[in-house]
Amino acid sequence: MIETTYVQRMARYNRWQNENLFQCAQRLGDAERRRERGAFFGSIHKTLNHILWGDRIWLSRLAQMPQPQGGIAQSVEQCAQWETLARERAACDAAIIGWADALDALWLASTLTWFSVSAQREMTHPAWLLVTHVFNHQTHHRGQVHCMLTQAGEKPSDTDLPLMAE
Numbered sequence: 001m002i003e004t005t006y007v008q009r010m011a012r013y014n015r016w017q018n019e020n021l022f023q024c025a026q027r028l029g030d031a032e033r034r035r036e037r038g039a040f041f042g043s044i045h046k047t048l049n050h051i052l053w054g055d056r057i058w059l060s061r062l063a064q065m066p067q068p069q070g071g072i073a074q075s076v077e078q079c080a081q082w083e084t085l086a087r088e089r090a091a092c093d094a095a096i097i098g099w100a101d102a103l104d105a106l107w108l109a110s111t112l113t114w115f116s117v118s119a120q121r122e123m124t125h126p127a128w129l130l131v132t133h134v135f136n137h138q139t140h141h142r143g144q145v146h147c148m149l150t151q152a153g154e155k156p157s158d159t160d161l162p163l164m165a166e
Contacts, residue, residue: 001128004103009161010135011100015093016164017138021048021145022086024154030082032152039144046076047148048085051141053078055092058134061114062127063099071117 025033025044033045041047053068053075060067068078079085108131113124146156 001126002108002132004100004105004108007100007103007108007131008097011093011097013161013164014096014135014138017142017159018051018089018093020157020159021142021149022089024149024156025145026082026086027154028149028152033082035152037148037151039148041076041141041144044145044148044152045082045085047141047145048089049078050075051138051145052085052089052092054137054141055096055134058130058137059092059095059099061112062130062134063095065095065099 025048028044030045034043036042037044039047041050050072053070053072056065056068056078059065068075070077079088108128110127111124112127112130113122115121116123146159149156
């Protein structure tokens, strides 16, 4: 099982890395961000939208925050405009940190039951496992964005957790 300090650290890592990638993507311009690059969700813009949608869907389950519209297929269309996506990403990161800072060990040791639209069934898992999944999902797709940014000529900053400022 994980501890609340892990969740708090990963919430801050999430924000640090999102800021890193968004700064690089901002320099590319809209056409390059939307260019199809062969990644799972196609473009940088679509993949960043999917990460935001994923965070929001999990926050709706873990923290009773509003559920985003649509499913995985629509996740790439959450924010059509870059400025909106960047603003919503920053707001979501702040919400994740606020949620993480309010967590307690008893909640992490509990179980969570929800209906998964993608699996078409009710699921029950330990809360700590689902929280770990949220951070893993972010990292997985941010890795795809990092690769696309590098291919586009950008150089994202460090991603190593020990290099994150306290």
